[in-house]
Amino acid sequence: MNKKAFAGLFLLIVLGAAGLRLTRLGLRPMHHDEANQALKFGALLERGEYRYDKADHHGPSLYYLSLPFARALGADRLAALSERTLRLVPACFGIGAILLLLFLVPLIGKEAVLWGALGLAVSPVMVYFSRFYIQETLLLFFLVGFIAALWRHQRRPSWAWAVAAGFFAGMMYATKETSVIAFGSVAAAYLLATLFKDRKEKTQAAPDKTRGAIGSPQADERQGFAPGKRLWMHLFLGFGTAILVSLLLFTSFFQNPKGWLDSILSFKVYFVRAGEAGFHVHPWSYYLQTLAFSKSGSGPLWTEGLVLILAVAGIVAAFRLRAKTVADRLTLRFLVFFTLISTAAYSLIPYKTPWNILPFYVGLIVLSGCGAAALVKAFRSRSIRALFFLLVAAGFLHLGAQAWRASFVYPADPRNPYVYAQTSPDFLKLVRRVEDLEAFHQDQEKMLIKVIAGPYETWPLPWYLRRFSRVGYWTDAAGASAPEDAAIVITNIEQAVRLESRLNASFQSEYYELRPNVFLVLHIRNELWKKYLKSRAEK
Amino acid sequence: MKKTVLYVLVVSAFAGILASGLAVRAQEQGKEELKLQLPKPMFIGTPRNINSPNLEKITGKSRGAFFVPARTKLVSLNKPVTASDMQPVIGEVGCVADGEKSGEDGYFVEFGPGKQYVQIDLKASQPLQAIVVWHYHSQARVYRDVVVQVSDDKDFVSGVSTIFNNDHDNSSGLGIGKDKEYIETFEGKLIDPRGTKARYVRLWSNGNTSNDMNHYVEVEVYATPAQ
Numbered sequence: 205m206n207k208k209a210f211a212g213l214f215l216l217i218v219l220g221a222a223g224l225r226l227t228r229l230g231l232r233p234m235h236h237d238e239a240n241q242a243l244k245f246g247a248l249l250e251r252g253e254y255r256y257d258k259a260d261h262h263g264p265s266l267y268y269l270s271l272p273f274a275r276a277l278g279a280d281r282l283a284a285l286s287e288r289t290l291r292l293v294p295a296c297f298g299i300g301a302i303l304l305l306l307f308l309v310p311l312i313g314k315e316a317v318l319w320g321a322l323g324l325a326v327s328p329v330m331v332y333f334s335r336f337y338i339q340e341t342l343l344l345f346f347l348v349g350f351i352a353a354l355w356r357h358q359r360r361p362s363w364a365w366a367v368a369a370g371f372f373a374g375m376m377y378a379t380k381e382t383s384v385i386a387f388g389s390v391a392a393a394y395l396l397a398t399l400f401k402d403r404k405e406k407t408q409a410a411p412d413k414t415r416g417a418i419g420s421p422q423a424d425e426r427q428g429f430a431p432g433k434r435l436w437m438h439l440f441l442g443f444g445t446a447i448l449v450s451l452l453l454f455t456s457f458f459q460n461p462k463g464w465l466d467s468i469l470s471f472k473v474y475f476v477r478a479g480e481a482g483f484h485v486h487p488w489s490y491y492l493q494t495l496a497f498s499k500s501g502s503g504p505l506w507t508e509g510l511v512l513i514l515a516v517a518g519i520v521a522a523f524r525l526r527a528k529t530v531a532d533r534l535t536l537r538f539l540v541f542f543t544l545i546s547t548a549a550y551s552l553i554p555y556k557t558p559w560n561i562l563p564f565y566v567g568l569i570v571l572s573g574c575g576a577a578a579l580v581k582a583f584r585s586r587s588i589r590a591l592f593f594l595l596v597a598a599g600f601l602h603l604g605a606q607a608w609r610a611s612f613v614y615p616a617d618p619r620n621p622y623v624y625a626q627t628s629p630d631f632l633k634l635v636r637r638v639e640d641l642e643a644f645h646q647d648q649e650k651m652l653i654k655v656i657a658g659p660y661e662t663w664p665l666p667w668y669l670r671r672f673s674r675v676g677y678w679t680d681a682a683g684a685s686a687p688e689d690a691a692i693v694i695t696n697i698e699q700a701v702r703l704e705s706r707l708n709a710s711f712q713s714e715y716y717e718l719r720p721n722v723f724l725v726l727h728i729r730n731e732l733w734k735k736y737l738k739s740r741a742e743k
Numbered sequence: 744m745k746k747t748v749l750y751v752l753v754v755s756a757f758a759g760i761l762a763s764g765l766a767v768r769a770q771e772q773g774k775e776e777l778k779l780q781l782p783k784p785m786f787i788g789t790p791r792n793i794n795s796p797n798l799e800k801i802t803g804k805s806r807g808a809f810f811v812p813a814r815t816k817l818v819s820l821n822k823p824v825t826a827s828d829m830q831p832v833i834g835e836v837g838c839v840a841d842g843e844k845s846g847e848d849g850y851f852v853e854f855g856p857g858k859q860y861v862q863i864d865l866k867a868s869q870p871l872q873a874i875v876v877w878h879y880h881s882q883a884r885v886y887r888d889v890v891v892q893v894s895d896d897k898d899f900v901s902g903v904s905t906i907f908n909n910d911h912d913n914s915s916g917l918g919i920g921k922d923k924e925y926i927e928t929f930e931g932k933l934i935d936p937r938g939t940k941a942r943y944v945r946l947w948s949n950g951n952t953s954n955d956m957n958h959y960v961e962v963e964v965y966a967t968p969a970q
Contacts, residue, residue, distance in 0.1 A: 501848055502833060502848060628952065628953065629954075630952040630953065712911060713923070713924075714911070714924060715885040715924045715926065715952060716952060717884070717885070717952035717953060720882055720883075720953065721882060721883045723883070723885070723926065723952070736912075737912060737913075737919070740912065740913070741913075
């Protein structure tokens with residue numbers, strides 16, 4: 205494939221990915237987790253406050269990387285932020301991950317990169333979580349960068365690739381402490397890929413393309429190093445960069461020196477959470493089953509089976525087809541081992557949420573690209589090759605249609621397999637009601653609002669009520685002094701039952717769905733309600 | 744650039760003077776802003792993803808016994824049903840009075856979004872003793888603007904009695920209702936018509952907390968038929 209055709213096709217893929225990721229970012233109500241992250245970022249934006257919390261919320265990169273987006277869009281405080289501004293961050297990193305695949309061109313070839321980029325661009329799960337203000341898409345971006353830099357360094361060692369690999373590794377760690385799963389998978393895959401040799405390779409001398417690989421005498425001599433010395437220097441540079449980057453972020457740029465140590469101590473928290481029987485325990489097959497085939501009630505059928513099938517072809521290609529050089533085979537085998545190990549690791553951990561699919565699924569997508577490219581080449585007849593090409597292209601188009609459906613038609617519908625503990629659209633009606641009532645209260649945005657609900661039933665209220673200056677949050681009615689003093693009281697069902705005798709006479713109550721099977725009750729003071737009703741009648 | 748900076752400085756200075764002026768004025772009147780320390784929300788991880796039918800029972804209490812006159816019997820079974828939307832999205836209009844009350848797929852009818860009604864023709868005007876409605880009970884939901892009307896006029900133009908109305912903001916335009924919203928359960932919602940005599944029963948709804956559609960699993964009307 206010539207350079208112009210490759211560039212044109214790649215550009216088209218990036219434009220398609222941008223279209224799916226950047227449009228109507230405010231469509232889906234904020235998820236509980238997104239609202240948590242948004243409030244954390246709000247503190248950094250408004251007051252420059254960030255302290256790493258080893259118990260939850262993962263690393264600091266999301267917040268620090270959100271700053272330029274917020275500032276560029278003119279948001280200088282929490283109330284000025286919008287869902288769109290926040291979700292622009294993962295959306296851009298989702299597009300960035302596709303662009304980073306360009307670094308794999310010398311390793312796996314143009315055709316495989318194009319198919320892989322197409323898969324990443326239109327995969328429903330990738331698109332859905334690229335529009336989600338949590339860390340996973342950032343982790344995906346840095347992981348792709350890390351693997352690309354590592355293998356570019358392996359191919360042609362240079363201090364720049366060593367620093368790049370260190371930077372991406374440091375950012376991975378500063379994004380999610382659980383990136384250690386990916387680091388472990390990369391290390392194990394590298395070891396297995398270098399150990400594995402077929403019969404031909406054992407008897408074959410290394411081809412020209414691998415001359416210059418790290419530690420090789422030719423390369424070291426060329427760079428003026430004693431053999432082996434450069435390896436240690438590059439390792440030092442890579443590790444040094446990784447530690448420096450993560451140190452800067454976890455310590456809030458040295459404002460919280462304990463932060464980096466806390467990130468290490470957090471392993472205990474995440475290790476316990478990974479294994480404990482909590483809310484998010486799912487069988488080992490959860491991820492693969494979700495990707496392969498999913499249908500809920502009267503909802504549509506969802507499948508990313510095409511990627512899985514092509515990934516199997518990619519695995520076969522890595523071991524059976526004759527790649528040009530030993531280095532090419534090595535990269536492919538690394539990808540195979542990395543994907544298998546990380547998929548197994550994530551599947552064996554009982555704690556599962558759909559966004560955790562991303563770090564291992566990217567391997568499957570790249571392998572599917574290798575598989576598609578290998579299969580297209582495998583057919584000798586041009587007409588069969590063209591037919592196969594069209595079939596695979598149609599399959600990817602179907603993936604794109606599903607991505608559209610997941611993010612734009614069913615973004616908060618439980619029949620979408622990637623919708624998980626998602627805030628219901630009905631909740632936005634509660635927010636709208638509170639905003640409508642504000643106009644009829646003398647204190648307007650200063651009217652007193654009391655939220656009395658458990659923490660799992662509180663979010664994303666703090667995000668949606670961020671403009672109101674007098675909002676208090678209690679987990680139990682006993683702690684909230686005189687709830688009846690408030691203009692508006694928002695409770696969960698349990699607290700509504702407890703407060704029934706105190707609120708019934710002077711408040712009008714309405715139910716709203718927070719999430720499927722979870723309700724909030726909006727209690728509106730009678731005087732305020734009457735004013736509101738009067739204005740509606742006058743209209 | 745310099746002009747912009749100068750402009751920002753002047754505006755900020757004026758705003759500062761104005762704010763301090765207002766504060767001074769409030770203090771002069773012997774008052775100050777009451778600054779309440781309100782508790783902040785607790786940060787917490789991902790909540791449970793509830794996707795199982797009737798996982799949470801809202802009250803956990805049974806409705807209890809409801810007493811009706813002797814000779815009261817079910818009069819709606821297999822009676823003709825009409826609706827504002829005669830081409831449902833899912834299911835058939837007739838399932839509203841077919842006696843099947845299962846919460847599973849295949850046992851409910853789904854009507855289009857917004858305000859919709861179903862109407863049962865009981866074939867004779869008779870004193871109504873109880874109406875039980877199951878909108879949808881494989882998931883906890885609240886149906887909006889539930890209004891139940893009865894009449895002897897099939898067009899509900901004259902002689903209309905409203906026996907239940909929880910449209911508290913009159914968003915359906917049938918008048919403000921005083922009845923409470925309720926969460927759907929397998930028990931259905933029992934409405935007491937208090938012996939109102941009628942041939943037709945019309946049930947309105949206006950979407951629900953999960954989506955904008957309207958659903959019915961079953962409606963049962965109990966009456967004491969004239970002898």
